[in-house]
Amino acid sequence: MPELPEVETVRRGLAPVMEGQVVARARVNRPDLRWPFPERMAERLTGARVLQLRRRSKYILADLSTDETLLIHLGMSGRMLVSGDPLGQFVHAHPMPEKHDHVVFDMENGARVTFNDPRRFGAMDLMPTQAAEAHPLLARIGPEPLGNAFTESHLVDRLKGRNMPVKSALLDQKIVAGLGNIYVCEALFRGGIHPARRCVRISAARISALVPIVRDVLDDAIAAGGSSLRDFRQADGELGYFQHSFDVYGREGEPCRAPGCTSTIERIVQSGRSSFFCPTCQR
Numbered sequence: 001m002p003e004l005p006e007v008e009t010v011r012r013g014l015a016p017v018m019e020g021q022v023v024a025r026a027r028v029n030r031p032d033l034r035w036p037f038p039e040r041m042a043e044r045l046t047g048a049r050v051l052q053l054r055r056r057s058k059y060i061l062a063d064l065s066t067d068e069t070l071l072i073h074l075g076m077s078g079r080m081l082v083s084g085d086p087l088g089q090f091v092h093a094h095p096m097p098e099k100h101d102h103v104v105f106d107m108e109n110g111a112r113v114t115f116n117d118p119r120r121f122g123a124m125d126l127m128p129t130q131a132a133e134a135h136p137l138l139a140r141i142g143p144e145p146l147g148n149a150f151t152e153s154h155l156v157d158r159l160k161g162r163n164m165p166v167k168s169a170l171l172d173q174k175i176v177a178g179l180g181n182i183y184v185c186e187a188l189f190r191g192g193i194h195p196a197r198r199c200v201r202i203s204a205a206r207i208s209a210l211v212p213i214v215r216d217v218l219d220d221a222i223a224a225g226g227s228s229l230r231d232f233r234q235a236d237g238e239l240g241y242f243q244h245s246f247d248v249y250g251r252e253g254e255p256c257r258a259p260g261c262t263s264t265i266e267r268i269v270q271s272g273r274s275s276f277f278c279p280t281c282q283r
């Protein structure tokens with residue numbers, strides 16, 4: 001499932017071919033993904049200029065010249081493919097249409113952006129730009145982890161006295177937006193905090209230290225995504241999925257990478273999801 005760095009990588013890959021460009025033709029090949037598409041979506045997108053592509057949490061937001069904003073969620077398996085870019089960054093020609101190509105944007109500049117989603121957990125919606133922040137998917141989410149509102153005092157304040165495990169708190173989208181299982185595991189490893197430790201049992205200093213750590217973990221992954229973009233442009237034009245090495249995620253039974261640590265990474269299940277951690281480095 002794409003997490004925030006993957007979504008940001010997709011956004012950065014789409015921006016050069018979509019921003020400032022008019023959608024010459026939008027095609028919508030089925031009535032729904034996870035939810036029904038908005039009414040007349042193809043018509044409402046065709047002829048609109050994409051003013052800017054933004055990201056909020058794991059959603060890509062395209063602000064349009066029609067005063068509407070297109071919300072895109074990749075879901076579990078959604079992929080964005082770019083072909084026919086006249087700027088020469090995506091060198092391949094348009095591929096043959098595939099079965100799960102649900103939405104296709106032909107841009108005025110000749111680029112084609114195809115949304116392919118075999119499992120259809122993705123979503124798209126259109127809303128007035130001025131009401132975008134009030135969209136049901138966006139209205140109640142917390143500050144962006146890479147934004148100015150995600151501060152030490154915010155996190156300390158939101159975790160103070162809470163009896164829940166710190167991992168659950170960091171996954172709570174109302175506390176901080178867009179963090180998923182992988183990057184929470186990685187941040188807690190770097191912070192030396194056991195994923196099952198209750199918030200109430202963690203000092204304010206250790207909680208504060210998580211703020212720059214969360215930013216670093218995401219920045220590192222976004223940087224890896226950025227280098228993958230160059231490869232994708234030369235490969236098949238698919239954006240957003242890239243190889244990234246993790247310190248703990250998916251490494252059960254493998255040696256801890258912390259200097260001098262001889263432990264192996266362990267896995268526990270919390271709220272139905274795997275947590276990976278080093279029993280020595282994380283307390």
Ligand SMILES: [Zn+2]
Nearest residue numbers: 256261278281
């Ligand atoms: Zn260790």
